[in-house]
Amino acid sequence: MVDLVKYTHSLALQAREASRQLVIATGEQKSRWLQLAADGIRRCSAEIIAANAQDLKAAPGYGLNTAAIDRLRLNESRLDAIAAALDDVIALPEPIGEVIDSNVRPNGLLVTRVRVPLGVVFFIYESRPNVTVDAAALCVKSGNAVILRGGKEALHSNLAFYQVLKNALIDAKLPEHAVQLVETTDREAVSHFLKLSQYIDVTIPRGGKSLIERVTAEASMPVIKHFDGVCHVYVDSSADLEQATAILINGKCQRPGVCNATETVLIHADVANSFLSHAVPLLKEKKVELRCCERSHDLVPGSLQATEADFRTEYLDLILSVKIVDSLDEAIGHITEFGSGHTDAIVTRDLASAERFTTRVDSAAVIVNASTRFNDGGEFGLGAEIGISTDKFHARGPCGLKELTSYKYVVHGQGQIRR
16 A cells, blocks of 8 residues: 555655756757657557557546546547647747846946746646646646656556656656656545645646536645636627537537636527527537527527526537527527636627627636637647636636746846945
């Protein structure tokens, strides 16, 4: 039986030492590691897929639904995409050492603000093994050591990726413990890590609501939260209905099990009948279950009656809540009441409506005439992401390289003393 106190303390201490070594690592070394890792994933694809098959076989026993199993699944094309994401991170500018701003004071002091790593990141996530690679890449490129704690559902896949990442660290002559994977599935290990603020600088949980709430309650260090994605599309009275339908279908159906998938559509009453008659057959073709408010229920035969709880639910499945509203302000009010501050979109041809929506909806990403699925680090040009924060401090929205850094002031003088 694993002694969790010793085990977690050992990993955290090793991560702290690795973070001190990473501070002096060059951008060239980090890029070489990323390239070696990408090459390793391509070279070891058969072994990774075989490990993933063990996780897929066990998945029904963990109660994973179809969408969750899809998130877990790896194949050649997904491995190619994971390796390509590492190539994208290589191409990103080196963040560490960047001078954010500077000024010369009247007394001659040169005051500069310089980007630095956070230090040690404890990252907790669930059943998406590609996140193992994304998180490691971003943390190391931004000069941080990372302790990865994936879900038990993806343990074999994560171990296979970790071996590739570890071998690449050794070959690139970077600290071996810059990336570590928690290999025990004991949930109590998380509690022990959350007490180690003397070694761990920030915790980032990425998963279900219960996980986020537990981490927030127990953590002794700052937490960057990746909370629910109750994402909305509002179809305005002036919307191009074909465009709105395409945006909704993409937001709901392209990958329903991800946090930026659309969970609720709000429809202005003036276009509700026309929009639903156009969109519902296509949604049903995609096997989307519709849970409708009283007004929309009457317009959609065979739909279910929505409850208040439905409008607060992140389904992560082919289920969509539907509500008819009488105004833009009512739509904004609904999002304020039921949304999670993640991603909300408006489809409109009216500039004033778009501006009112983007000003008043307080979410990490507010989108005009495009799918909610675009709230993503890669799509926003950040490279891979470690998560999408619904916090306002220290980071908000997709967390890429710069969101994994802090800064310090570096001051140069010529003997000045304060009087």
